Amino acid sequence: MDEIPLLRKCLGLLYSLVCYLFSMLVLAYFVGFIGPPDVPKDINSGPPTAWYFAVPINMLLISLFALQHSGMARKGFKQFWLQWVAAPIERATYVLCSSLALSLMFLLWQPIPLPLWDVQAQPARGLIEAVYWLGWIIVVLATFLLSHFELFGLKQALAAFRPHPGEASAFKTPWLYQLVRHPLYLGFVMSFWATPHMTVGHLLFAGVSTLYILMGTLLEEKDLVQLFGEQYRQYQRKVGMLLPFVGRR
Template identity: 30%
Template sequence: MELASSKITSVFSLVAFAVIHSLTASLPFKRLLMRGLGSRIDRLYLPAYSLIAILTILPLIYLLYKNPGRILYRIPSPWRWLMVGGQLIAALIAPRAFRDAPHRFKIRSQLSALQTPEAGSLNIRGIYRWIRDPFLLSGLVLIWLTPIMTVNLLIIYLLTTIYLFLGSLHWETRLVAQFGDEYREYQKRVHRIIPGLRESVKPGL
């Protein structure tokens, strides 16, 4: 009974995080902030959003730490260190992805009409020349290269994978709305999460 309760609590914590995360990333919420903050929104939103994401995921991390569940497997050395190395590399992808496409995360651009000066241009460069969603790739690598897997972790990781994939689909829908045919052409040429599966594109597409 206690084991079942820990699973339910962990799943509930993940769902709560997903709801808060999705709400604060939604366009209606951003429009509300835009009315209140005006031009300051692009400077303040991302730090505040990141802080909220960290604070709301902490209860889930604590629950998994206290109740990891039965161990399903434990990868021995040296393979576990290769997995940890892969996780460290994946952790570097997200900052690189932000650096290579800061225009994608400007709230005023996201809320602008298609093909307006405020919407900007796609401007493909850096890591986006080989992969469309580096955040999805880094997230999947970080969770699935965990060298110790437990029952509760597996449940959370499966649900997180679904959430990340659905979030990626939703994010690309926004990018199509922001950049139009320019982004549709980019989708045809570059794979979502597997680098180099199709082809790379020249910078500034």
């Protein structure tokens, strides 16, 4: 009888590991989708579609990811979701759904290649590309400053092997989190906008995605206030939301 729970735990860990590796591949492709590295299909490649078809399709793709990413993160949905998904693999399943939603966007994205600016002169082009890569460095670093493997669901799957449940998440603000409350989102916004070759399609992606990040951040902050209470309210008063000293309450 004891072997069945152990088998389920091992399968859960294997499932979480597969979800993690898939999410890393999708994130790596994301870097090339909007930036310098070559990928099979980027934000400007593919046969162009009439803008009045491309815009609603792209808006739908971004909205689909936004609804999945924010909706599944809400406390009410998690309570419902846990009736069907075991707690140790709940986070990994969320990460898998996010990765699939992003993959769908990569696959179906309709390019609108009309250029808005194209910076070729140095050092301006080099500076823009440096900001782009700095944004991705901040994204990766921000995940490790808190708990990279918890964020992607591996820690929860490993915790199932422990005889006693782990302690509740403690409130902490390491390094970058003392400059802005959401350095992960700041890094994404930097990478979305820092391009030497801006097209209408890229602008649509950057603008709508930034708007989603702002809305999603406000929803996340409500959850964090509920979780940490006055401790997080004091943090809001001292540290800006996405920019240092901007957005303090």
